[in-house]
Amino acid sequence: MMAGLVLDGLLALLVLAVAAWTIGVCQTFAATVGFTVYGLLLAVVWMRLAAPDAALTEAAIGALTGVLLLRAAIQLAPSEAGLNRLRPALKLRLLAGTLAFAITATLAAVVFHLPEPAPTLVPQVTAQQASTGLGNAVTAVLLAFRAIDTLLEAVVLIFALVAVWSLAPDAAWGGIPGAQIKGGSGDVRAYLSRLLPPVGIVIAFYIFWVGADFPGGKFQAGTLLAAMGLLATMAGLIQPPPVASRGLRWALVLGTLVFLALGLAGMPLAGAFLAYPEGWAKPLILLIEAASMLSIGVTLGLLVIGYPAGQAEQ
Amino acid sequence: MTSITLFGLCAAVLIGLGVYGLIVNPQPLRKILAFNLIGSGVFLFFGMIARRGAASGLGGDPVPQALVITGIVVAFSATALAVALLLRLDAAGGPSGLDDAVDGES
Numbered sequence: 001m002m003a004g005l006v007l008d009g010l011l012a013l014l015v016l017a018v019a020a021w022t023i024g025v026c027q028t029f030a031a032t033v034g035f036t037v038y039g040l041l042l043a044v045v046w047m048r049l050a051a052p053d054a055a056l057t058e059a060a061i062g063a064l065t066g067v068l069l070l071r072a073a074i075q076l077a078p079s080e081a082g083l084n085r086l087r088p089a090l091k092l093r094l095l096a097g098t099l100a101f102a103i104t105a106t107l108a109a110v111v112f113h114l115p116e117p118a119p120t121l122v123p124q125v126t127a128q129q130a131s132t133g134l135g136n137a138v139t140a141v142l143l144a145f146r147a148i149d150t151l152l153e154a155v156v157l158i159f160a161l162v163a164v165w166s167l168a169p170d171a172a173w174g175g176i177p178g179a180q181i182k183g184g185s186g187d188v189r190a191y192l193s194r195l196l197p198p199v200g201i202v203i204a205f206y207i208f209w210v211g212a213d214f215p216g217g218k219f220q221a222g223t224l225l226a227a228m229g230l231l232a233t234m235a236g237l238i239q240p241p242p243v244a245s246r247g248l249r250w251a252l253v254l255g256t257l258v259f260l261a262l263g264l265a266g267m268p269l270a271g272a273f274l275a276y277p278e279g280w281a282k283p284l285i286l287l288i289e290a291a292s293m294l295s296i297g298v299t300l301g302l303l304v305i306g307y308p309a310g311q312a313e314q
Numbered sequence: 315m316t317s318i319t320l321f322g323l324c325a326a327v328l329i330g331l332g333v334y335g336l337i338v339n340p341q342p343l344r345k346i347l348a349f350n351l352i353g354s355g356v357f358l359f360f361g362m363i364a365r366r367g368a369a370s371g372l373g374g375d376p377v378p379q380a381l382v383i384t385g386i387v388v389a390f391s392a393t394a395l396a397v398a399l400l401l402r403l404d405a406a407g408g409p410s411g412l413d414d415a416v417d418g419e420s
Binding site: 012049054080086093096100108150296306307 | 315316317318320321322323327328329330331332334335337338339341343344346347348350351354357358359361363364365367368369370371372373374375376377379380381382383384386387388391392393394395398399400401402404
């Protein structure tokens with residue numbers, strides 16, 4: 001108990017130190033490297049908070065965010081060079097510090113005055129969980145009890161991608177997203193992107209499959225698929241399809257369409273939108289998860305790749 | 315002092331750090347980064363609440379945990395959009411900083 005508290009204390013200090021470094025360091029590139037490390041440390045914190053599903057998501061999404069920010073930092077380096085030397089006025093720093101301190105102090109006070117006993121929905125979840133046939137309570141919440149949140153989230157992802165794509169210059173619209181990368185078949189990126197994806201794809205499907213009963217699920221699996229695709233793309237071994245491609249667009253909306261269709265079918269069959277007929281919950285949830293995993297993987301990967309820039313702007 | 319309280323305080327400090335960075339750092343990319351720091355602090359705070367709801371064999375309340383997972387993915391998509399906007403602005407030759415953030419500097 002005591003050893004656990006000491007370890008947690010050290011972990012919290014490490015997280016705060018990396019976070020502070022991310023905010024305070026001069027170079028933007030160094031800050032993004034710090035932020036990538038921070039994402040991995042947060043995954044450990046989630047494990048300590050007994051939330052393995054959140055830990056998997058944080059680790060996977062943290063890595064994608066790292067790639068996104070590192071690449072942006074490199075591209076923006078020339079135009080940010082001047083800004084890196086600027087120091088904000090002392091008055092501004094003092095004001096910001098006071099505001100930040102007030103927010104932290106308020107939240108800290110809240111931590112010590114939370115209601116006792118802690119409110120919890122565990123009894124309701126465990127009472128209903130058997131009807132879904134799922135062993136993982138988090139998956140049961142995501143795909144059955146709060147399915148509407150998960151459905152809307154998939155829609156948000158697609159909207160975000162539409163927004164990113166719509167930033168494309170007129171001339172490049174419909175083209176291949178992101179910067180074109182010339183592959184060198186002999187370099188280490190090409191080697192890694194031949195070595196890792198077979199393993200990564202198997203692990204992704206495993207995480208998806210066990211997600212019904214153990215930590216895992218479509219978000220984590222989809223993120224892993226996206227990472228494998230990005231690896232091969234950045235090594236120049238594969239090229240993302242043009243954004244005008246009909247097949248790509250179907251792949252993007254497949255998960256949401258399956259989810260919506262089965263949700264609507266629930267109205268006549270089970271009496272409510274997004275309700276599952278008795279005894280059919282688990283197979284239907286697995287079907288939704290499989291379709292969503294592919295769509296989420298493609299969407300997340302393309303979000304990192306960015307808008308079609310055409311030839312002129314590279 | 316328990317581990318749960320400890321991570322709650324950690325989340326509170328992370329949110330404060332993020333707010334400070336959001337206001338003080340003049341580079342837009344650093345503001346996106348700071349905003350993500352605030353977000354992760356809020357998620358962690360939520361995770362702490364979930365951990366307090368542990369009961370009957372479950373390590374934490376699965377409802378807030380599921381919402382956090384949704385939140386992490388949505389936060390990522392918002393970050394990707396913000397970065398894309400920034401890169402497009404840069405490619406179009408727009409201003410690299412936000413004027414009021416560096417107002418009055420020496």
